[in-house]
Amino acid sequence: MAPRIFDCSVDTELMSGMRLARSAIGRGALVVMPTDTVYGIAADAFNPAAVQRLLEAKGRGRTSPPPVLIPGIATLDALAAEVPQAARDLIDAFWPGGLTVILRAQPSLSWDLGETRGTVALRMPSNPLALELLSETGPLAVSSANLTGMPAATDASQAESMLGESVEVYLDGGESGAGYAAIGERDGDLSSTIVDATMLGTDGGLLRIVRAGVISREKIAAIVGELLAPAVEAPAPAERADQADQTDQAAPDDAPEPVEPSA
Template sequence: MPDRDKPAASAGTRSAEPAVSREAIEHAAWLLDAGQLVAFPTETVYGLGADAQNPEAVARIYAAKGRPANHPVIVHLPPGGDPAFWVESLPADAQKLIDAFWPGPLTLILKRAAHIPAAVSGGQDSVGLRCPSHPVAQALLTAFSARRHGHGGVAAPSANRFGHVSPTTAQHVREEFGDSVYVLDGGASDVGIESTILDLSRGFPALLRPGRVTPQEIADVLGEAPRLPDGSDATAPRASGTLKAHYAPRTPLVLLPFDALEALLAQRTVDEPVALVARASRAGAWATAAGVHFVAAPEDPHAYARELYGLLRALDRANVARILVEKLPDTIEWIAVNDRLGRAAAAFDARE
């Protein structure tokens, strides 16, 4: 296996993490043990957590988010946790990927053990597992697992209303849920988009959701490339964040090549303020045009991913009629950002 930094470790830090006291961690672990919800930071996005072995607690996640009951959630484990407790068996390929990428932004889909409630799996016979690298998440998961004799896991989708933009700060979570959910503030998420989801439940690796861990990095570890999502994998298990319409702001979002965006900009009326998100190298005179709220998109895919959800939330507050986003290059480097933008735009296609 080639030497590499784990993806989470290579992500830049945007802000110093607020100190989270041991008392706050223990209180959050107590709430989880009592069947309540806790929002906590990970390196990807903030999660809305509940005891993964308590179906009633997991049901509170679904109710709070307005999430369909058949849409699975991911179980988060502490460093040194035992993934074998959660699955029928732990394949050799899964262990290779755990050794290479955990803690970090990789979720593995495996066959669920019979004693694990189906609530975390949306009724399926599989389960998604990951170990986050954020120190606050690790402290919480470790404290909670200690209450369960080393076998505690926290089910945690993103801490937002279902289908909306995922949160990457504690303030984003508060905007979604107010004071109804206890929030651990660990600063801004460094990766900024959800984990890569890789299915190993059917005897071969298949990418279900792209993220920071790339198909090439997975191939380097396994010696074979994972199947990529192309809409033809009818036997794939349902997985978090893979619906056609997802990750959407409240303001209508249009995703098109820049030439097509220029046509829309030229046709708009003067009383229709719009946001334009494009790389500065393409924006030209539109960057300073009247009625155009221009945002220079990062040229680097990791930086774009890190800023994406905060940007969409900010544009929801910018009093614009539409958000026009430049479609990014159709290359493997941009696969994760393209995935999130495509699903955000699809949310408005579905409403037409």
């Protein structure tokens, strides 16, 4: 069956779209939904086959595991093994919103997001449609709604033109990114900022910004102060093209190996 775009500004389409999106997620299919930053392609985070479909739809491999969008702080504490105080301060300041935080995952979680090395990238978006869907489905693996190497979609039609029939339901919530400046790593980039908090709490461990996005370095530094690692020189454009795109997690090369390979 061909995918359908549901205009969520129309009550009847909103109800149908959300019902079919919940059903699709439950069956391991893929859904495109708006977030407060860019549009995302979503799958049940606890369904390995669905996560693999997400990676294949984007043309990505297991070395680029997707982040997980969550509906609230209670889910954060259930999925993360620990949340260092500096990371919690950032979450208090910028959630719901455009900040993704990489943390150590609970080793007991029965999921397979790819080669995460025991980490998970978590974000609570501020988009009402995204939060409503998350409240009904639970945590979703969500990557930017685009083919690898292409700009992230900021509306449903852009996402559909790239992802086509690999996605079962498209939820159209209008243009995304309102309220944010496009200050990410690429021209017009409205992706979330990703910070790695996995080394906080270790001897000399600092918070690192692993992808610039809509939450500026200055705003992060104002919260965590000297716990923010110095900025590194940005890679050349050709190198950036090979790095994780709009919403994809990237664990640092020097991160400790996971105790359990399943997270």
